[in-house]
Amino acid sequence: MLIRSLRLKNFRNYAEETFEFVDGLNVLAGANAQGKTNAAEAVFLLCTGYSPRATKDHQLVMRGREGAALSCRAESRYGEISIEMEICADKKNVKINGTPILRIGELLGNVNSVFFNPNELKLVKESPEDRRRFMNISLSQMSRTYLHALNRYNKILQQRNNLLKEKDRAIVLDTLPVWDAEFARYAAKIILMRNEFLKTLGPLAEEAHACLSGGKETLKIASESGYYGGEEEIAYAVKEDLKTAYEKDIRLGFTTVGPHRDDMKLLLDGEDVRIYGSQGQQRTVALSLKLAETEIFRARAGEYPVLVLDDVLSELDKVRQRRLIGRAERMQTVITCTSADKRVFGGAPFKKMTVAAGKLKKDPSSD
Ligand SMILES: Nc1ncnc2c1ncn2[C@@H]1O[C@H](COP(=O)(O)OP(=O)(O)OP(=O)(O)O)[C@@H](O)[C@H]1O
Numbered sequence: 001m002l003i004r005s006l007r008l009k010n011f012r013n014y015a016e017e018t019f020e021f022v023d024g025l026n027v028l029a030g031a032n033a034q035g036k037t038n039a040a041e042a043v044f045l046l047c048t049g050y051s052p053r054a055t056k057d058h059q060l061v062m063r064g065r066e067g068a069a070l071s072c073r074a075e076s077r078y079g080e081i082s083i084e085m086e087i088c089a090d091k092k093n094v095k096i097n098g099t100p101i102l103r104i105g106e107l108l109g110n111v112n113s114v115f116f117n118p119n120e121l122k123l124v125k126e127s128p129e130d131r132r133r134f135m136n137i138s139l140s141q142m143s144r145t146y147l148h149a150l151n152r153y154n155k156i157l158q159q160r161n162n163l164l165k166e167k168d169r170a171i172v173l174d175t176l177p178v179w180d181a182e183f184a185r186y187a188a189k190i191i192l193m194r195n196e197f198l199k200t201l202g203p204l205a206e207e208a209h210a211c212l213s214g215g216k217e218t219l220k221i222a223s224e225s226g227y228y229g230g231e232e233e234i235a236y237a238v239k240e241d242l243k244t245a246y247e248k249d250i251r252l253g254f255t256t257v258g259p260h261r262d263d264m265k266l267l268l269d270g271e272d273v274r275i276y277g278s279q280g281q282q283r284t285v286a287l288s289l290k291l292a293e294t295e296i297f298r299a300r301a302g303e304y305p306v307l308v309l310d311d312v313l314s315e316l317d318k319v320r321q322r323r324l325i326g327r328a329e330r331m332q333t334v335i336t337c338t339s340a341d342k343r344v345f346g347g348a349p350f351k352k353m354t355v356a357a358g359k360l361k362k363d364p365s366s367d
């Protein structure tokens with residue numbers, strides 16, 4: 001998948017700017033605080049409807065302006081796609097090929113994208129929620145069925161949790177089984193798809209990790225859901241576990257069983273990388289997961305996603321930088337850095353764009 005051009009209006013520190021991207025490497029260079037990450041964020045936002053760093057939509061709108069408008073011309077093997085997004089008062093309106101979409105989820109799967117910046121280290125270092133988010137965003141882009149199951153599951157979970165806070169114990173015990181069947185049905189769909197995802201992701205991440213680290217360490221990934229087998233089997237096991245946990249759930253006032261509690265285990269030479277990994281090892285593992293994700297997208301969608309690498313080079317030594325660029329060259333990549341070092345980018349042609357104060361400089365030295 002490819003993004004040909006990106007237009008930003010009143011988005012972050014861009015009053016108005018248009019980027020033209022090439023098929024391979026697109027390097028956004030510039031000093032600190034000029035708008036490199038903002039442009040990288042815009043690419044992922046248009047592809048997925050999700051900002052990797054804004055918690056509220058209004059943060060995306062240039063300060064002092066009413067609203068922002070972003071659009072891109074993209075291409076997939078099914079043809080050309082135009083995506084337009086308007087952000088106003090914490091609301092996003094999106095059109096695909098001129099037709100408004102009703103739910104932001106409809107954006108997913110048109111132009112896939114994988115985003116990485118140093119913040120994504122959370123994926124390795126922090127709470128299970130960050131790893132679940134990784135699986136959710138990735139799987140939702142790949143499968144509408146997953147997205148639907150996840151939305152249904154979250155609604156049922158919320159209702160079940162509301163019920164668990166109800167004071168009348170008899171009502172709670174009477175009503176719980178009503179929710180459990182639906183809960184287990186959607187939980188099983190999610191768990192099954194996550195298990196399959198991790199089974200594919202594992203070897204791909206191991207391979208990417210061996211490539212980045214020069215084969216010094218071995219990465220292993222495992223699901224921690226504890227549920228295996230087919231959908232029926234998993235649904236049955238979840239329902240049984242829900243029953244066993246009634247007393248605990250009532251006491252705590254929330255549901256303690258289900259895929260909202262899942263995690264994935266990341267082992268480097270048999271040790272938990274979250275606990276024992278060095279900064280560099282954790283960084284390489286996080287990048288390997290993302291590179292593996294790009295390969296899964298290629299296998300599922302038949303083409304690579306748009307890879308967005310924000311500020312990753314400054315964190316890696318020259319050898320790892322070159323290895324990473326070698327991998328990134330397989331697909332369209334938008335990469336930000338403070339200076340485009342020829343020794344790192346030397347291998348293949350790339351387009352360099354210099355960003356200064358929310359504007360693109362015409363750069364005669366671009367390759
Ligand atoms: N909603 C907004 N309105 C106006 N300016 C904004 C908005 N959000 C962010 N900015 C500004 O955009 C500027 C550029 O931010 P950005 O994160 O893109 O910088 P960068 O080029 O990636 O820098 P670095 O090299 O430090 O990562 C910042 O100075 C920030 O204050």
Ligand SMILES: [Mg+2]
Nearest residue numbers: 036037038311
């Ligand atoms: Mg930045």
